[in-house]
Amino acid sequence: MEFIEMRDGYEIWYREDPVEKPKGIIVITHGFAEHASRYDHVARHLNRYGYHVVRYDLRGHGRNRDRGHLDRFESYLEDLEEIVGKVAQKYPDVPLITFGHSMGGLITAIFGIENPEMSCAQILSGPALGSLPSAEKLKPGTMKILSQIAGGIKLKNPVGEGICGKRQVYIDYINDPLVLHRASLRLYYQFLFRGVELLGEGAKRYRLPCLVVHGKEDPIVPVEISSWFHEEIPSQKKDLIVYDGLYHEILNEDEWESILRDITDWLG
Template sequence: METPQSVAATTVPTAGKAPEVSNVVTGDGIELPLYRWPVAAPRATVALVHGLAEHAGRYTALAQQLNAAGIELFAIDLRGHGRAPGLRVWVERFDDYLQDADALLDAAARSSAPLFLMGHSMGGEIAALYTIERAASRGRRLTGLILSSPALAPGRDVPRWMIGLSRIISRVWPRFPALKIDAALLSRNPAVVDNNLHDLLVHHGAVPARTGAEILLAMTRIERGRAGLRLPLLVYHGTRDKLTEPDGSRTFGAQAGSPDKTLTLYEGSYHETMNDLDRKQVIDALIEWIVKRAA
């Protein structure tokens, strides 16, 4: 386990070239925006699943750095997010998000380069569960799994009774406005926080109770299946993340069955390590890990 120290950075990550934009259709007929940042003769392809309440366009700066390293990036807006249709941040069943991941991978798999599935925050939860439960049955040939600040466990301060109550509320009042995401907890960089608050494609309202309950139930499924994971695995998390639980990453890294696994904890970083003060160190390490396994 590595615990890098922070280095200073004071500006918002610089946006890169605009992606190619098209659409994909999920197995249940939902049309989602697909974003591709291509490179000629890529050495690797990354299929990225974004987090709760955000959208794929927030990863343009990351795409620029991946492209510079010869890595192409594919991403979608999940249903109910960004430019995708649907009630904002609503999901009836967590498996609906797995259908979105399926559509993303269908598009990304057309590349001949080694394919990595990556997810941030709730997207990390989606990527982990997809890999555990669906990748093999779908015949996916993945080279690695990358989890950035993944939502893999409830917060350490969340009592069990509250988790049980969330499931009851989900059944009787599924659209109850259960919680809001505090943008100040995303990054120590105030420019990142300000950009998030003024991003019209980010959902700044409440998250419905049903969505929250489905996120919690998916954590249990991941816990049951993580020992069977065999893909090369990279997990990284900020130690001061208050939106997803760093201990969830620690436990997942320890219990995952992958013989090739790397857990990195970034000391002092908030939730979006790739947009925090030590973002260069985070992304350099990400690229190095991908390139080594794509060779």
């Protein structure tokens, strides 16, 4: 694990979990307010299936500076493009798959629209690809103005027990010092409105092979959002798997190993 410097001098925490003769490289982008180390078990499991795994903490998250703040959603896309470019240059002959959960799924999907040549397939887990319940009472125009004049104001992380069906996962989450318990108004605006706007503008141009996995009982990102995306995109290979009884973080539910098996089976 290390910090790598981005084009603008910002340093991002980065980790590779390699295997000998990998069948593919999976670049994982985590969700809002969490961090890459919450995917340790996922990386170990994917390693056993022959995949080299790359993870990093999003700008303003985890071990990075300016925690809880982001000026531009586009910075997430530029960071992912730079990271994937570095990985592809280092391993030019290995297929590269981009994987994103929740807000990371939003980042990954937009990245796929804008850079279809940089990954051979995408996996999206509970992806926040549309208007979320937490944003229903917020007006985009008002939020945009407030984010410009008072963007540094920190607001409480609204994520509750709906994060997972296992209560211990929620307890661990709220006690995790690397989780964001407060985030700036500007970060909320960039995620909930600017990012969703970019996705909506580009969904019809999405062409990559794509697997979307989602918990049916997810109260944070309703499963209908994934259903819409699956129907909207014109990809020739696209699949949606909905898991009955599961919540937002399906890879932290008791069934996580069988879900990863579905993913690796899909990748072939």
